[in-house]
Amino acid sequence: MSTSALVPFDEALTRYEPVMGLEVHVELGTATKMFCGCPTEFGAEPNTQVCPVCLGLPGALPVVNAKAVESAIRIGLALNCEIAAWCRFARKNYFYPDMPKNFQTSQYDEPIAANGWTDVEIALPDGGTQTFRVEIERAHMEEDTGKSLHVGGATGRIHGADHSLLDYNRAGIPLIEIVTRPIEVPGELAPLVARAYVNQLRDLMVALEVSDARMDQGSLRADVNLSLRPSGTIALGTRSETKNVNSFRSVERAVRFEVTRHAGILDAGGSVVQETRHFHESDGTTSAGREKSDADDYRYFPEPDLAPVAPSRSWVEELRGTLPEPPEQRRRRLRVEWDFSDIDMRDTLGAGALELVAATIDAGAAPQAARKWWLGELARRAKDDGVALEELSVTPEQVAAVQALIDTGRVNDKLARQVLKGVIAGEGTPDEVVTARGLEVVSDDGALGDAVDAAIEANPDVAQKIRDGKVQAAGALIGAVMKQMRGQADAGRVRELILEKLG
Incomplete structure (x- = not known):
């Protein structure tokens, strides 16, 4: 899709209504990974924080990180979710180079937290504010993938690269994925609501002390799902999913761009492809990734190597009391x-x-x-x-x-x-x-006095005005003194000295 086919944002809203869904991945600030004892320090040398479990080696058995479960419950409670009395992990099967096991241990139909909400306040262009309720479908536990580094290309992506390097330090880091229900707000406010929601989640994670939520380091990442439907209709359109958007501003820009892109396709009589998209910080555009799979394609099934998680009601209520x-x-x-x-x-x-x-x-x-x-x-x-x-x-x-x-x-x-x-x-x-x-203010009367004398001598007309009672003219002499002393004079004391010397 060329940029010539884009429809201006405001024009698109005259014919279409955007519907959003936001998936926010939060890396938990635990000392060890989700299912093993490897450390989680950011920035370590590649592949130095790995073990047979997070590398998916045969015979290695995972164990659930209790602190991660606690953090997940507290996040769910803070988002007004229902906390499951019993839940379990599942295997999400797909091949990706930075997924060493070729499946991701996640939660599917039995998340630890579901059916929540949070109220988001946005600033309106007229200076007022408006509050919108964002409904939370689920907040579930899973593990992060490794990281690919594509070398030799111009864009840092796999296309055009000479080779790729894989760092598995991040593989197995505890994640909470927070998924909204469809967000339907006035179209012109959709980008602002998306930005404010992610910003609020970031503030909440920091307040809960469950994550540093550093978007620049990838410990909080947003996937922006967006579809358009003709104004006045109910059925949802085909969605795109812009992956791993890593700043509040970029979340807003991704929503705006996808509205213009979808509208261009629909106006031309085309069909939107259900796919993942890459966001480009340089110009605020997106480009195609891969066609998006549905749940059936991932062949989910219960993780056989992990016991179900069944938090007691007393523990849940105890954690509720720790919320900020x-x-x-x-x-x-x-x-x-x-x-x-x-x-x-x-x-x-x-x-x-x-x-x-x-x-x-x-x-x-x-x-x-x-x-x-x-x-x-x-x-x-x-x-x-x-x-x-x-x-x-x-x-x-x-x-x-x-x-x-x-x-x-x-x-x-x-x-x-x-x-x-x-x-x-x-x-x-x-x-x-x-x-x-040598930036300290000069307040020594000797040095200031000499500078004031020089300013008076250089500006006799201004000095005479001050003698005649026009005290406001002192500002010109103060400015001359400040210039002479490179801004380091005590302006208040300079004024006092000027008025003293000129009666």
Whole structure:
């Protein structure tokens, strides 16, 4: 399908209604894998965290990770799901190079959690908000696959590559797959609802402390299912499944693009192919993967090497008592505590900065100061660098330390931006950057007095206006002094000295 066949998003919505389904895979932050004792550390040397079980060697028997089951139950409870009194694992059979067993141990018709919901609030273009309920079909346990690295091609994909390398460290990592029921919302809001839902799940996983939910490292990945149907009809259209989308922005873009692509096919009298799609970060498009199999094609059958899981009701209720404050409730509470306006909170959420702002406040910064840095200077830096805000090489604690330098008068706002630049460049802590770069504000009356005298001498007309009572003219002399001292003068003390010298 060429890009010339795409239909503009707004035009597509005049004839079609999008229906979405989202499948979010969450890697659990357990110390060991789902069915063996191998460690789960991210970034280890390839194939150093494997054993006969996760490599699928003959005779190796799996054992269920109890912590993963606990995490699955807590996730299910947080999503208002029913927790099964009895469930079991199944084998999902298909060949894929990074699936060492040639089947995935998952759950099929007996998931550990089902029939849930979560409410998602989105910011509307007019500045208001609207809440939508997303129904959860199931949240089930499974294991992750290994990772393929295709070498020699231009795209990093298998097509055109010279050869492929396989790293099985990730094979067997515990996963929870959270599957929604069809999401039907006003078409123009569908991309925003998809983004907000995945964002909320990410916040929930972090709050539950079951995963670091790092989309950039693949510990939270979203599959975007989308179909179109003619406006006013009921039957669902054929869906596509855009796999492993790894940022909130990309989830939104994937929905938008697939709407335009499906509409182009349908307008031309064609039929949408049920298939997986690859999302391309560079231009927000998708490309065909493989035709999507149905459940029957996977030949599911109960896993014979694992006993069923039967969590007691008392244990489930005990875990319910460990749940944190729901994200949407927490956001409302924080908005009041921080004295943020609705727009302040909306913009903070929209920038994906809520947790960064919260951590900066917890480290000692005032709420508005924390928000100013993350949504201002740091957001601009992230955009310039082409990275997500949380990927910047600066921590909330360091941002709070920079603000403390301002609060104590050691630096001003302008110098603080240079301090942050040094921290991000890896030059050390904020204090170390101030010392190494010589950025501390000058408040010594001797040095300031000399600079003020020079500014008065160079600007006699301005000085005379101040003598005549036009105090606001002092700003021009303050600016001259700041320029002379490379922005490192204490502006408040400079003003005092100017007014003293000019009566």
